[in-house]
Amino acid sequence: MIIISACLCGINCKYNGGNNIDPHFLTMYRNNEVLPVCPEELGGLSTPRHPCEITGGCGNDVLTGSARVINDTGIDLTPNFIKGAHEVLQTARDNNAKLAILQDRSPSCGVGVIYDGTFSKKLIEGDGVTAALLKQNRVNVINATDFLRDKGV
Numbered sequence: 177m178i179i180i181s182a183c184l185c186g187i188n189c190k191y192n193g194g195n196n197i198d199p200h201f202l203t204m205y206r207n208n209e210v211l212p213v214c215p216e217e218l219g220g221l222s223t224p225r226h227p228c229e230i231t232g233g234c235g236n237d238v239l240t241g242s243a244r245v246i247n248d249t250g251i252d253l254t255p256n257f258i259k260g261a262h263e264v265l266q267t268a269r270d271n272n273a274k275l276a277i278l279q280d281r282s283p284s285c286g287v288g289v290i291y292d293g294t295f296s297k298k299l300i301e302g303d304g305v306t307a308a309l310l311k312q313n314r315v316n317v318i319n320a321t322d323f324l325r326d327k328g329v
Contacts, residue, residue: 177271179264179310180205181279182212184320189214193224196279198320200329210277213267215284215306219260221253228253230283231293234302235261239309245283248295257284261306268315276310280319287319 183190185205186197204210217223226247233243238254245257261284268276278285286304291297307317318326 177273178204178210179268179271179273179276179315180210180212181277181282181285181320182214182217183279184277185210185212187212187214189217189223191216191223191225191227196320198324200324200327201277201320211267211271211273213264215260215264216256217260218263219253219256219258221256221260226251227295228257228283229291229293229295230302230304234290234300235283235286235305235308236303236312238305239312245305246293257305260284261309264306265309265313265315268310268313274316276307276315276317277323278304278307278317278319280321285319287317287322289319 183196184201188195228247237243245254282304284304284306287307289299290302292300
């Protein structure tokens with residue numbers, strides 16, 4: 177089984193109540209090839225919610241306690257992001273998932289590049305909290321853009 181960010185399959189779980197639907201991922205979902213997850217909802221956050229970014233580092237730093245996940249009003253939601261990441265990891269284990277296709281730039285799901293924590297749309301190298309935890313536990317992760325490019329979509 178493949179884990180996928182739920183928003184990519186058209187599930188309205190983005191912070192603003194929308195989704196990041198892509199026809200290729202929707203087809204995979206309808207064909208039961210992927211299992212959609214939203215770490216932020218699994219961590220107890222509602223939809224819609226205020227946008228969040230990692231401050232002071234990246235997902236690995238959040239997991240070690242040296243960075244935090246803050247929303248745009250200054251509220252620290254780090255525990256929710258860590259809980260959601262662990263829920264996704266457990267889902268991956270329960271379903272023997274070896275691959276996760278994750279939404280680009282997200283503080284949970286970002287792979288390789290995330291927002292820098294200033295809410296200015298500036299990007300930095302690093303992974304989101306869920307992506308980092310999955311990598312630490314030998315689940316292969318790829319961002320949606322790279323997956324589609326690699327498939328020639």
